Amino acid sequence: MPHPTDIADNTSPGAAQRSSLSVALVGSGGAGVMTAGNILLEAAATAGYYALMTRSSGPQIRGGEAAAMIRIATHPVECMDDRFHVLAGVDWENVHRFAAEISLAPDGVIVGDPGRGEAPLVFSRSGAAFEPLPLARIAKEISGGRANMVLLGYLAALLGLPEDALRQATASLLGKRPAALEASLVALAAGREAAPAAARLVLEPALAGPAARWLVTGNEATGLGAIVGGVRFVAAYPITPATELLEWLSPALASVGGVLVQAEDELASINMIIGSSFGGVPALTATSGPGLALMTESLGLAVAAEIPLVVVDVMRVGPSTGIPTKSEQGDLNIALCGLHGDAPHLVLAPNGVADCLQTAQWAVALAEALQAPAIVLADQFLGQARAVVDSPRDPRLYGKRLCAAVGSKDYQRYELTADGVSAMAIPGTVGAAYTADGLEHSERGTPSSQAADHVAQLGKRRRKLELHDYGALWADIEGAGEFAVVTFGSSTGPVREALARLPGHIPPIRLVSLRLLAPLPRDRLSEALAGVHKLLVIEQNESGQLFHYLRGVADLPPESSSLRKPGGQQFNPGEIAQHLIEWSGT
Amino acid sequence: MTEAATATIPVPSDYKSNVKPVWCPGCGDFGVLNAMAKAMARLGLRPEELAVVSGIGCSSRIPAYTACYGFHGVHGRALPTGTGLKLARPDLTVIVTGGDGDGYSIGGNHFLHACRRNVDLTYIVMDNRVYGMTKGQPSPTTETHWTSKLAPLGTGINEFHPMAIALAAGANFVARGFTGDPNGLADIIVQAIETPGFSFIEVLSPCITFRPEQKDWKKTVRHGNLSSTADLALAARQIFSDDGMNLGVLYAGARPPYRPPIGRGRVAAADLAAEFRI
Structure with a gap:
């Protein structure tokens, strides 16, 4: 049986050039690790590579140890690799805390200043060779020179990144500070000079130029998708890891004539956006698990009063405060089932950094078309990862609400229509004034405690979601065969890469990555799984929330099982590949 | 109401629904509905x-009894809903209504921040010092010694002081009205x-069902006893020496409302993507 690291597409030791290399830049707070990481990422992008950067830091608000983890590849990447090829330390202060996140390849390299001592044993015992680089001494010789820039120059040379790309990226990030830029360029050159002439770890040449690529985080992509979809009002309360989404949205909304309001809490956030949407202005809030929990009562109101809105949950490790800076797919249950009463609503999940744009935009379009709340389950990994991606295709999905016309005759807000969608009167519309109500109501909107009205309105609210044609976006379906994997969200990246590493080693495996989780298009899922004998559900949580949900609402093959891993550490492709080999019985 | 009716001089009944x-x-809230319509x-x-x-x-049932656009939401969150509506639709006149439990207990935090945020809203709290819909429990404005099934010995807690709180938190206009005086209330x-x-x-x-003694309010209120000022210190002195029965406008300030611009964009949504292109 092959070992998944042996069949990985790029980690085979000794290869002259690699299609993917991973670098971890570490150091204490203020050492400039993140600046160097961002420049490296942008340089890779400029040179025509795909790339992905995640970051990790100590629990301190400021000044703690930091790690910028960067993967550069000739092909699109949606997850980190199993191992890092280079560990580069500006210093080693407390960086042993990243041991679980930074697993070094045995043929890897550790770069650091010998004056700062040796790299922590947890790293050096991987077998990686230590390459001494007198950072402090080189930096000291340069006026305004900094160790992080010397290290960056060295790294770029080591990986085979063109010098021009690095200079261009540095100018792009530091251009506003000419003195710092000048010193940095000198330091980069000095670092490059210190690098070995014939490096062992070199990237294959990039296949194409950087044309038509984006450098974007999932949170930014989500924000853009929301605005392009039509959102013009956002109310939200700061929470990690959703805050950057709000910080991106605030000026962006203002520039397109929208507004972002910082609410006093999440109860206010959700009700402010309900107010905005009732007023006819498409609205969104973004939060994480604890905030979503606070919003669930009012999500029930949005269901009952039929108010379109979008709630983005950038999931983090829960329950409670959990680990705010780490990712987990643990809010699926509350998103699906957290509402009181029978409350049909939409739940969507982006399955990649770029896909955050499409999924957010679709969520706005669906919420508006169906006059229902939509929960978008992004997560910390997708939200905060910065990636070089192919330009996202514009899905051309825009919020379009069925509105009551001026002077509607005998207007009934909650009319029992065939498709369940009834015209919504926007305040200001003459002759159609009504009261939107969380109380059960008649077709006219008048509060009613009659069972018949309840049954009729429940049916209306369910019908409008069930009868809608969701098209092909409900899932990404790839491959064929009698084996299938179903997954969602940020687990899709490593699953997809694991499958790409396996052809020829195991029977073909289909991939179904669900973008629409509720209402689950059961018929389409059955179609997608036709002929499948053995099914594996893969997700990043401890209890198997997706697995149990699918078992409850869908017809799964009798041989269905679950692969799950709690949050805190992302799946890597190798561990999934390993499991797929065992699971598929080869 | 019809288009033709709006062309004539409006009358209060134009603003009431047939619900x-x-x-x-005998509920005091009928008088508030009348005063709002006037x-x-x-x-x-x-x-x-x-x-x-x-x-x-x-009292929160009032929207459906008007002929206006109404929103009857969840407990305690009327102010955020009204805030979102007004910020998104500054052209609308938004009136937020409710009771003492809704506004000062479950919604207390929103009350503070609505005063502080100073969005152009009018918040009318119908205070009867009791939870009526759940049949007679003490609210934040209930007197310390008022006994009930839930608090047989009284609450033992000091009453909340809404007007003082509103002043301190930054409300731009603070007044007290009485439902037994619909014309005076309509003026306010x-x-x-x-x-x-x-x-x-x-x-x-008054809640004549669970607080029948409040029928006496019509004798104890003092019309026009609060004198309107734009001086916060004077208003504070007045409200802290008040027994809760003085009516009128206490404070009318000139603090500019919070009114972030909406609807005046200079960039097309799709152009926002430019910053991500390499």
Whole structure:
């Protein structure tokens, strides 16, 4: 049986050039690790590579140890690799805390200043060779020179990144500070000079130029998708890891004539956006698990009063405060089932950094078309990862609400229509004034405690979601065969890469990555799984929330099982590949 | 109401719906509904330009009894809903309504921040110092020694002081009205709506079912006893030496409302993608 690291597409030791290399830049707070990481990422992008950067830091608000983890590849990447090829330390202060996140390849390299001592044993015992680089001494010789820039120059040379790309990226990030830029360029050159002439770890040449690529985080992509979809009002309360989404949205909304309001809490956030949407202005809030929990009562109101809105949950490790800076797919249950009463609503999940744009935009379009709340389950990994991606295709999905016309005759807000969608009167519309109500109501909107009205309105609210044609976006379906994997969200990246590493080693495996989780298009899922004998559900949580949900609402093959891993550490492709080999019985 | 009717001089009945209130006969909230309708007619606003937003409780049923656009949301969150509506639709006149439990207990935090944020809203709280819809439990404004099934010995807790809180938190207009005086109350509502920023009106609105002793309020209130000032210190002195029965406008300030611009974009949404292109 092959070992998944042996069949990985790029980690085979000794290869002259690699299609993917991973670098971890570490150091204490203020050492400039993140600046160097961002420049490296942008340089890779400029040179025509795909790339992905995640970051990790100590629990301190400021000044703690930091790690910028960067993967550069000739092909699109949606997850980190199993191992890092280079560990580069500006210093080693407390960086042993990243041991679980930074697993070094045995043929890897550790770069650091010998004056700062040796790299922590947890790293050096991987077998990686230590390459001494007198950072402090080189930096000291340069006026305004900094160790992080010397290290960056060295790294770029080591990986085979063109010098021009690095200079261009540095100018792009530091251009506003000419003195710092000048010193940095000198330091980069000095670092490059210190690098070995014939490096062992070199990237294959990039296949194409950087044309038509984006450098974007999932949170930014989500924000853009929301605005392009039509959102013009956002109310939200700061929470990690959703805050950057709000910080991106605030000026962006203002520039397109929208507004972002910082609410006093999440109860206010959700009700402010309900107010905005009732007023006819498409609205969104973004939060994480604890905030979503606070919003669930009012999500029930949005269901009952039929108010379109979008709630983005950038999931983090829960329950409670959990680990705010780490990712987990643990809010699926509350998103699906957290509402009181029978409350049909939409739940969507982006399955990649770029896909955050499409999924957010679709969520706005669906919420508006169906006059229902939509929960978008992004997560910390997708939200905060910065990636070089192919330009996202514009899905051309825009919020379009069925509105009551001026002077509607005998207007009934909650009319029992065939498709369940009834015209919504926007305040200001003459002759159609009504009261939107969380109380059960008649077709006219008048509060009613009659069972018949309840049954009729429940049916209306369910019908409008069930009868809608969701098209092909409900899932990404790839491959064929009698084996299938179903997954969602940020687990899709490593699953997809694991499958790409396996052809020829195991029977073909289909991939179904669900973008629409509720209402689950059961018929389409059955179609997608036709002929499948053995099914594996893969997700990043401890209890198997997706697995149990699918078992409850869908017809799964009798041989269905679950692969799950709690949050805190992302799946890597190798561990999934390993499991797929065992699971598929080869 | 029809288009033709709006062309004529509006009358209070134009602003009432034909939905029958759930309130007990003699409930103070009927008077508030009447006063609101009078105020709307005096202002000459068209019903569809008005939105009445509420939370949960007896008084929060009021939106459906008006002919305006209404929103009857969840308990305690009327102010955020009204805030979102007004910020998204500054062209609408938004009136937020509710009771003492809704506004000062479950919604207390929003009360503070609505005063502080100073959005151009009018907040009318019908205070009967009891939870009526759940049949007689003490609210934040209930007197310490008032006994009930839930608090047989009384609450033992000091009463909340809404007008003092509103002043301290930054409301731009603070007044007290009485439902037994619909004309006086209508005057206050008109003034509140016309004053930019967050206007707070405490309305003494008796619950004759669970607090029958409040029938006496019509004898104990003092009309026009509060004197309107734009001086915060004077207003504070006045409200802290008040027994809760003085009526009128306490404070009318000139703090500019919070009004972030909406609808005036200079960039097309799709152009926002430019910053991500390599």
